[in-house]
Amino acid sequence: MRIFDPHIHMTSRTTDDYRRMYDAGVRALVEPAFWLGQPRTSPGTFADYFDGLLGWEPYRAAQYGIAHHCAIALNPKEANDPRLRGVLDLLPRYLAKDRVVAVGEVGYDEMTPAEDEVLQAQLALALEHELPVLVHTPHRDKAAGTLRTLDVVKDSGLPPEMILVDHLNEMTAKAVADSGCWSGFSVYPDTKMDVHRMIALLRLYGTDRVLVNSAADWGHSDPLKTRAVGDAMLADGFTEEDVDKVLWANPVAFYGQSGRLELDEVSPAADYAGNTIKRGVAP
Amino acid sequence: MIPTIRSYLTGDGVSWLDAAIAKIHADAGAIFAVFPAAGRRCGRGALDDGWTVDQAVRVTLLLELPLDGEPLGLLLFDLYAHGDAGERLAVLASLSVFDDAGRLGEAGLPIVRDALRTSDTRLIGAAMSRYGAARLPAEAYRQAVLKCVFTGVPLSGVAGLESRADRELARMMADFAKEREAAGRVVPPDIWPILERHPDLRAGLSSDTKGAS
Incomplete structure (x- = not known):
């Protein structure tokens, strides 16, 4: 089983996690920029964080055979701190880089005017840089926040296929499926979504435009939840192709719209062909 | 290029x-x-x-x-x-x-x-x-x-060793080798050329196969 975790915060995880993820079949991932538990107070710490997402973290991941990509953004919670507004000025420079495959996580936390302003500015940046967008939906007042997100996205000029709306549940899945945007489900040990509810949702809505992630971070979370969903799908009668679509082909199709995914080094297809020569080498 | x-x-x-x-x-x-x-x-x-x-x-x-x-x-x-x-x-x-x-x-x-x-x-x-x-x-x-x-x-990619590898660098390499030997770990072969011109610093290093031959 090959797995692409489309949303995981590896900065908060250990090398043991990388090893276990590789053993479980994870070969690629996207780490979106988000908050770190402790609020930050200056744009400089964001620059260091973004540099880490582009430098040290992909280097670390590569030691364990996993292709690391990232999404860059000012997250909604910290969008409310006026000291951090300068982060928006840093973004164009980072959105120009290889392996930045989306703008994200953007979205709403408490649906404040500041969050509105920062979300709209970043949707405009995504349009300009021709990047897909990873949209976080709020933990509280989720249904209302999700509907408002869909309205704002619609007005942004970005086509729905360039938008992934994440952290969905039974209350929000249908609206997003109907919108034409991609649907993201964060499978957690206790909260957001669990493995069995996930299977029920896949039965209800099918596997088109659906992504499953662990969203593992510094909180109570599990980087192997993607694999658990794959195993549960098979146990429930889904085919191997269904599992591959949800856990590999769908994230590749969504983030592939950036034109910046680099999977040759880790692609199981390349292993299968017995081709260990580095790709991209001039003939 | x-x-x-x-x-x-x-x-x-x-x-x-x-x-x-x-x-x-x-x-x-x-x-x-x-x-x-x-x-x-x-x-x-x-x-x-x-x-x-x-x-x-x-x-x-x-x-x-x-x-x-x-x-x-x-x-x-x-x-x-x-x-x-x-x-x-x-x-x-x-x-x-x-x-x-x-x-x-x-x-x-x-x-x-x-x-x-x-x-x-x-x-x-x-x-x-x-x-x-x-x-x-x-x-x-x-x-x-x-x-x-x-x-x-690899030191093969490091510039300037011919002119800049001095006795102090050789001492640092010899100490590094001793530390690795004491820990029962492998001594990288890259260090031996640097010790070449300083046989006294090499003395006592058991993993120095070149010195032993």
Whole structure:
């Protein structure tokens, strides 16, 4: 089983996690920029964080055979701190880089005017840089926040296929499926979504435009939840192709719209062909 | 490699490179947008002498900057500091090229020192190019060579050893070997050539197969 975790915060995880993820079949991932538990107070710490997402973290991941990509953004919670507004000025420079495959996580936390302003500015940046967008939906007042997100996205000029709306549940899945945007489900040990509810949702809505992630971070979370969903799908009668679509082909199709995914080094297809020569080498 | 890079690019790659250079000539700030895009636009294939296409294109772009000396060093540091690994490697590779043209002086040393402070072995190795080897003070050069051995960066890629490997560096290598032997760990073979001229420092090192023969 090959797995692409489309949303995981590896900065908060250990090398043991990388090893276990590789053993479980994870070969690629996207780490979106988000908050770190402790609020930050200056744009400089964001620059260091973004540099880490582009430098040290992909280097670390590569030691364990996993292709690391990232999404860059000012997250909604910290969008409310006026000291951090300068982060928006840093973004164009980072959105120009290889392996930045989306703008994200953007979205709403408490649906404040500041969050509105920062979300709209970043949707405009995504349009300009021709990047897909990873949209976080709020933990509280989720249904209302999700509907408002869909309205704002619609007005942004970005086509729905360039938008992934994440952290969905039974209350929000249908609206997003109907919108034409991609649907993201964060499978957690206790909260957001669990493995069995996930299977029920896949039965209800099918596997088109659906992504499953662990969203593992510094909180109570599990980087192997993607694999658990794959195993549960098979146990429930889904085919191997269904599992591959949800856990590999769908994230590749969504983030592939950036034109910046680099999977040759880790692609199981390349292993299968017995081709260990580095790709991209001039003939 | 730099003067001939166009011959390795596709027609689209050459057009992009020429347009990017024109943008830099119009406004040096354009470098921030074109520098990261080089690999996507021109490719990343391997060339001779360890160069890659994206790296050679990036250095070609840097050479078009209308700056020298300290202002050049500051801009290169900024590009390096906010660059991903590929961009950082390209900035490091540019230092010797700029120095050959007499454009940089000591102004690139902060970049070399930063790269040597990282834990990314690709950056550490790239920092020990001709530029770093020629410009680092003796203490920093020795520490950097030791860090290479310690982190597994092959000394074959480290410049300046013929002229700069002194008795103090040999002592550091011998102590490192003793520490590894005491821990029952492998001593990297890279250290023996440095100890060659100092047989007294080599005495007692059990893993010195060359000394034993």
